[in-house]
Amino acid sequence: MITLASDFGTPYPAAMKGVILQESDARLVDVAHDFPRQDVRAAAFWCRETLPYFPPAVHLVVVDPGVGTDRDAVVVRAGDHALVGPDNGVLLPAARRIAERAAESDSEKEPTVDCFVYEYADPASSTFHGRDVFAPAAAEVHEAGVDALASLPAVSRVETVSVTEAPNALVDCRFPEASVEGSEARGEVLVVDDFGNAITNVPGSFLDGKTGTEIAVNGTPAPAVTAFAEVGEGERLVTVGSHGYVECDVNRGRGDEAFGLAPGDEVVLSE
Amino acid sequence: MITLASDFGTPYPAAMKGVILQESDARLVDVAHDFPRQDVRAAAFWCRETLPYFPPAVHLVVVDPGVGTDRDAVVVRAGDHALVGPDNGVLLPAARRIAERAAESDSEKEPTVDCFVYEYADPASSTFHGRDVFAPAAAEVHEAGVDALASLPAVSRVETVSVTEAPNALVDCRFPEASVEGSEARGEVLVVDDFGNAITNVPGSFLDGKTGTEIAVNGTPAPAVTAFAEVGEGERLVTVGSHGYVECDVNRGRGDEAFGLAPGDEVVLSE
Amino acid sequence: MITLASDFGTPYPAAMKGVILQESDARLVDVAHDFPRQDVRAAAFWCRETLPYFPPAVHLVVVDPGVGTDRDAVVVRAGDHALVGPDNGVLLPAARRIAERAAESDSEKEPTVDCFVYEYADPASSTFHGRDVFAPAAAEVHEAGVDALASLPAVSRVETVSVTEAPNALVDCRFPEASVEGSEARGEVLVVDDFGNAITNVPGSFLDGKTGTEIAVNGTPAPAVTAFAEVGEGERLVTVGSHGYVECDVNRGRGDEAFGLAPGDEVVLSE
Structure with missing residues (x-):
């Protein structure tokens, strides 16, 4: 299963789906494609409030104001889920919530998330990495399997961090506390x-x-x-x-x- | 197959889908999630005009201004279809139309709908029964099968009524006639x-x-x-x-x- | 696989999906249902920019200002894809792009598209051929298979044209060149x-x-x-x-x- 979330409106998500379906028979489930435009924090909030309800899945999340710059593509693994998207923090609140839920059912386990960088070759466009970078990456991770994603040539493990720690190498996103x-x-x-x-x-x-x-x-x-x-x-x-x-x-x-x-x-x- | 209809906009329907997919491999088909807000009559109209075109399915319909009050959750069975939602009438026009179509192909049969109450335990939220009550109920009905839904412990049959009668125990919805x-x-x-x-x-x-x-x-x-x-x-x-x-x-x-x-x-x- | 694109908003696409699912177990993928209203050129553009990314599929496209008039229903075949919709040009730019891509991977092949007319009986409505004409046609083409679509009784081959030629019998759509x-x-x-x-x-x-x-x-x-x-x-x-x-x-x-x-x-x- 691959879920898709973005701020793309329509019809750009269809191009992402086509690209994925060239490589994978995964079930595709839309989370939303009308996240507030280029608002990483809002997207991170909504992903945290929806993605943990899913069974194990690859979650493709593209809210990406830095598209075309040298920001990395990243994969974050939490429990049996993998999240794929730009390195701007959008994946981390959902990943932590998923890790916390997974740890609840295994009380000895400290909730952690595994952070990876996904190295991509020159994409066809510099403005639509959802289609040219992230969709192929999500399909590749799905086909390899979440457990085996570290064995993909394009994927390098960066660090594993507790849900209470900020990652050293990835951009983080935290919500303010009242x-x-x-x-x-x-x-x-x-x-x-x-x-x-x-x-x-x-x-x-x-x-x-x-x-x-x-x-x-x-x-x-x-x-x-x-x-x-x-x-x-x-x-x-x-x-x-x-x-x-x-x-x-x-x-x-x-x-x-x-x-x-x-x-x-x-x-x-x-x- | 489970269809989903609501006035939730986005991304709340994604949480419902996640919850269902935890329990079921059913095909999910969105009917609409932008029904006029909390307008039971409009939702009932659109469900009547779309759901009867589907093959046998469980139809999850959540337009629910009474969420969190003591209004019941109900299941209405018509032909080989089951509709799951709040007891505010939103399911009945579609159920009657489905029953009429089923009876057309079996001319001896009087079109009727079977009305059930679905008893739910204290949900996690008092504002999002779509996620915490109706989505799990739809998954449960789907997994049991429409024919066998009366055997579910949470489901109690209330009455079977002709499409021309108002139910005694359920809230009804009728459109005005010209x-x-x-x-x-x-x-x-x-x-x-x-x-x-x-x-x-x-x-x-x-x-x-x-x-x-x-x-x-x-x-x-x-x-x-x-x-x-x-x-x-x-x-x-x-x-x-x-x-x-x-x-x-x-x-x-x-x-x-x-x-x-x-x-x-x-x-x-x-x- | 059947993709769906239209200017219908909601919930009309759901009726099309129900009709298709009565006849087919195809995977359904929405391209968009909010194409600019009755704007054939815009729809043709977006179809060209999205449909070629899909693996072989039947593409149902309904932007149809002439609904209810005597305009034909047509099927256009390109590579292993078939496009189904009204004869107003909306299918042709996407079909040509698909044909060009297919020819790229087979360098001896001249890119062409096969044009067919789909003869439909009196539909239930004169205003919603998406539900009453095109959705059943798409399901029928899908079940027959793209290779075998010419054998369907409702389908008549009209002509095969190079992507550089205008069809003689079908309405064309070309974008202006800068x-x-x-x-x-x-x-x-x-x-x-x-x-x-x-x-x-x-x-x-x-x-x-x-x-x-x-x-x-x-x-x-x-x-x-x-x-x-x-x-x-x-x-x-x-x-x-x-x-x-x-x-x-x-x-x-x-x-x-x-x-x-x-x-x-x-x-x-x-x-």
């Missing part, structure tokens, strides 16, 4: 989803015991609830979303607009 | 499609014998034609669309804008 | 992609030896580069895109807006 002190949390909006839900980095545990109370979001009050339908249509709410973070939402509406929040904005939550 | 008197039809816009075609609930038979004449749509005249290209580019037309209803369209343009029509609007058609 | 004289090129914008890159018909070779120099695009200067990241965020550039043409782009922005270019616009490039 601070919680007493009844106040300070964080930021990580992403806004298609519904308009403003997903913060404040851990859901901040709302423990607060269900039914009013929470101020940068001064704007909204009830803490467990289901959207607990407030009227068009009304604000805060809840613990499916990612485990506090979200600022509107029932049947857009939380980003109602709370005036965009990705990267600071958020102060208080009782 | 009235036709002489040369006038009164109905409403059911949905507007991606082309901007305003699809009414007036049966296509209203246009029988009227091809080439002018029809007034809420007073705005447009010719009744059988092909868009019979009028000039940018010109209004009325025609019998692929759903069997009268549509108010524009050749290479948007009918909703040209006629000033939106879903739910009243439409009076007259010769 | 003229290059000395340090000036005159062409036009063929398409704008999802990134906002304005893709011209000026061959990439026009930029040979010009990397690092300023190019005037209708008088607006921009550096000729090989990677987007060679200019600052939000800055204009010209480069050879992945289609082999000169593109007018912006790093992390939209070239069409920055250069004031839309499909069909004339472009004069000069040093």
